[in-house]
Amino acid sequence: MILLLKHQLNEKELQELKDRLLSFHDLTCLSFNKQNVVITANDAFSVDRTELLNLPYVDRIVEQESEYPLASRLLKSDSSLIAIGPLTIGGQKPLIMAGPCAVESYQQVAAIAQAIAKSGAAVLRAGSYKPRSSPYSFQGLGEKGLEILRQIKKEYQLPIVSEIVASEQLAAFSDVVDILQVGARNMQNYQLLKALAKSNKPVLLKRNPANTIDEWLLSAEYLLAGGNPNVILCERGSKTFDSHLPVAFNLNIVSAVKKLTHLPLIADPSHASGDYKLAETIALSAILAGADGLLVEVHDQPDLAVTDGKQSLSCENFQKLMDKLATLTAIKDEQRT
Ligand code: PEP
Ligand code: MN
Secondary structure, eight states: OEEEESSOOOHHHHHHHHHHHHHHHOOOSEEEOSSEEEEOHHHHTTOOHHHHHTSTTEEEEEOOOSSSTTTBTTTOOSOOOEEETTEEESSSSOEEEEEOSBOOOHHHHHHHHHHHHHHTOSEEEOBSSOOOSSTTSOOOOTHHHHHHHHHHHHHHOOOEEEEOOSGGGHHHHTTTOSEEEEOGGGTTOHHHHHHHHTSOSOEEEEOOTTSOHHHHHHHHHHHHHTTOOOEEEEEOOEEOSOTTOSEEOOTHHHHHHHHHBOSOEEEOHHHHHSSHHHHHHHHHHHHHTTOSEEEEEBOSSGGGOSSSGGGOBOHHHHHHHHHHHHHHHHHHHHHHO
């Protein structure tokens, strides 16, 4: 059950409403937002609706008709636009995020940042903390990597998306990372999601290749219900049963997800293919299918990349992708007019 509020509350009003709910109604499991209050199923069972409607700031009550009411189009039918500094995601122009899988050195990130910016990418992606399937694989440069990103951000003025793997890292990420990436492995790490819900930074939530759309949107709901409206979904392919095709990008997922949610959706053609030769086709097809942007792995020397070199586009191939994307978006714009 959700209480929709008359307007976005300030801290004082929010506290007033919280006190009223807790003291008068003895509701224990509430999630408070500035725009709405979520009441859990257990409490919703017994609470008096008329009393709730008489509370200050409460506009109306929405009984839960969806497992993920805030992520669904039930309460918000128009698609969400999310601001990343001066940039917007979810509008008509696809937003392109590109860069190496992992921060390896200052020189490496600087060379890639320069190239992707020249080609028209809006956001630099690079991981400092790499959650790897094997404990023996490179785990990322950690704090040293963040320091490199801090320097690059200052020099190239590019917003940065980087994966966060534990809530304790939030403070260290705060002045350098503009979009907090939640990787496929952590899609259902609810403690992490709850902590990121309290942050005001946009969160890029990847779908684990083995999880369903409902499970993904429920994870998004954790972020929204906890107070962070800036959620960007990222599709990186599904596991298949075919040994020749360990992951595959299902184009249908774009429209299926967009029908269910107002949140922007971007595609990651690199992890969805595992092969740079396929990444371009997946990237262009995903945009054609309605994706709001891309997260692409690009490396200045893919053959020498410490992680995911096989699926990383060279800077030259990224430029080719951006050229084709420009043609594609021009066609899409022409169709709209
Ligand atoms: C990544 O973006 O480099 C990454 C590790 O992706 P995923 O979480 O989708 O495996
Ligand atoms: Mn990667």
